Amino acid sequence: MSGYALITGASSGLGLALAEALARRGRNLLLVxxxxxxxxxxxxxxSQRFGVEALFRVCDLSEPLQVSGLLQELEDSERQIxxxxxxxxxxxxxxxxxxxxxxEQELIELNVLALCRxxxxxxxxxxxRGAGQILNVASLAAFxxxxxxxxxxxxxxxxxxxxxxxxxxxxxxxxKVSVLCPGPVATAFFRRAHLRSEGLARRELxxxxxxxxxxxxxxxxxxxxxxxxxxxxxxxxxxxRLTPRALARRIAMRMVRPLLPRAGDEHA
Ligand SMILES: NC(=O)c1ccc[n+]([C@@H]2O[C@H](COP(=O)([O-])OP(=O)(O)OC[C@H]3O[C@@H](n4cnc5c(N)ncnc54)[C@H](OP(=O)(O)O)[C@@H]3O)[C@@H](O)[C@H]2O)c1
Numbered sequence: 593m594s595g596y597a598l599i600t601g602a603s604s605g606l607g608l609a610l611a612e613a614l615a616r617r618g619r620n621l622l623l624v625x626x627x628x629x630x631x632x633x634x635x636x637x638x639s640q641r642f643g644v645e646a647l648f649r650v651c652d653l654s655e656p657l658q659v660s661g662l663l664q665e666l667e668d669s670e671r672q673i674x675x676x677x678x679x680x681x682x683x684x685x686x687x688x689x690x691x692x693x694x695x696e697q698e699l700i701e702l703n704v705l706a707l708c709r710x711x712x713x714x715x716x717x718x719x720x721r722g723a724g725q726i727l728n729v730a731s732l733a734a735f736x737x738x739x740x741x742x743x744x745x746x747x748x749x750x751x752x753x754x755x756x757x758x759x760x761x762x763x764x765x766x767x768k769v770s771v772l773c774p775g776p777v778a779t780a781f782f783r784r785a786h787l788r789s790e791g792l793a794r795r796e797l798x799x800x801x802x803x804x805x806x807x808x809x810x811x812x813x814x815x816x817x818x819x820x821x822x823x824x825x826x827x828x829x830x831x832x833r834l835t836p837r838a839l840a841r842r843i844a845m846r847m848v849r850p851l852l853p854r855a856g857d858e859h860a
Contacts, residue, residue: 595672596622596645598714600653600706601680603630605779606729609805610677615642617809622671623648624662625680653680653706654698663713672721675812676714678707678751679729683744683785685852696743703747711758718767725768727812728755732775732820735829737837739845740852744785748773752818759817770812772819774804787851 597614601607603625611621615638623631623646631648639646651662666673681703684695707728718724731745734752738745755771762769778798782789792798804821811819820826832840 594620595674596620596647597675597677598622598624598666598673598710599677599679600624600710602648603627603634605781606774606777606801606804607677607679608634609801610679610808611638611646612802613805613809614675614677615639615644615646618642618644619675620645621647622673624651624653626650626652654701656701656705656709659706659709663709666714673714673717674724676710676718676724676726677729678710678727680706681729681747681781683741683781683787685741685744685785685787685848687740688742691743699743699747703744704750707751708754711754715758715762715767715769719762719765722766724766725770725812726755726758726762727770727772727808729772729774730755732773732825732828734771734773735832736840736844738848739841740848745844756817768812768815770816770819772804772808772811772821773825774821775799775825777801777804782851786853786857788853788857789851791850 597619599607599611599621602611602623607625611623611634615621621635621638621644623635625631628650631650635646635648638644649662651658653659682699684691684699711726715726728751730751731748733741733745734748736745752771752773755769759769776792776798778793779801789798799822807821808819
């Protein structure tokens with residue numbers, strides 16, 4: 593039986609673009625997210641357009657019991673995952689202590705714990721098989737602290753460091769691990785996190801998800817450790833290393849503040 597690429601958060605945005613880019617290259621897909629209708633129509637469309645097998649599984653990855661259910665089902669079906677794409681993620685913004693704790697907890701469950709758990713279970717199978725590939729989606733936010741988006745930035749720092757370390761651990765077993773660090777992308781991410789993205793759009797700072805997905809797939813093919821899709825943004829980690837951390841925090845805060853909702857916005 594040929595294997596599957598399991599993509600989390602495949603019902604929209606970057607996950608959907610990654611699913612399409614992988615289907616175009618003939619990969620069978622297992623799409624995971626919460627919105628059944630979206631997953632069903634995406635799976636149907638991609639299998640018709642690219643002649644691949646596209647399955648889907650509804651799962652709220654911020655619920656540990658549902659993650660267990662997904663893993664158990666994979667185990668029972670003996671479906672082989674040869675590419676795991678941990679893409680599902682959410683943001684939150686504003687003064688951390690003023691945010692709903694339930695949203696902050698959901699962010700950690702999804703961005704950190706679910707990703708870590710899928711790497712543990714599916715990465716374990718890959719290690720025993722001596723083959724497989726993992727792509728974890730972090731962000732450019734992973735390289736620094738992000739006041740006013742503190743939990744989100746920290747979750748992505750976790751994903752970056754965890755993925756780099758896992759790469760070194762699994763390389764001797766033939767398992768490749770990469771981490772994707774995009775800058776701002778034109779997706780529902782901003783709306784869902786109650787962030788304003790008009791300023792970024794006006795300054796043409798939003799990449800298209802298709803552009804990012806293409807760079808991600810190319811990065812995977814080259815087995816890059818860290819994939820930063822936009823060439824200008826590749827300088828950021830080096831620049832940050834030379835910047836005093838207090839200054840980096842001030843700059844990050846200045847960049848996040850205009851994204852916050854204002855009085856009169858629906859979610860302000
Ligand atoms: N957009 C950006 O500027 C940007 C920049 C850097 C990194 N990223 C990262 O890119 C990844 C994808 O985000 P995106 O920009 O494509 O945003 P998006 O369009 O909002 O997509 C998020 C995806 O995650 C899924 N998801 C959300 N909560 C979930 C849950 N509890 N369980 C299962 N799936 C869930 C959503 O599907 P359902 O609603 O159907 O569950 C959706 O498919 C995230 O990790 C994000 O942090 C985004």
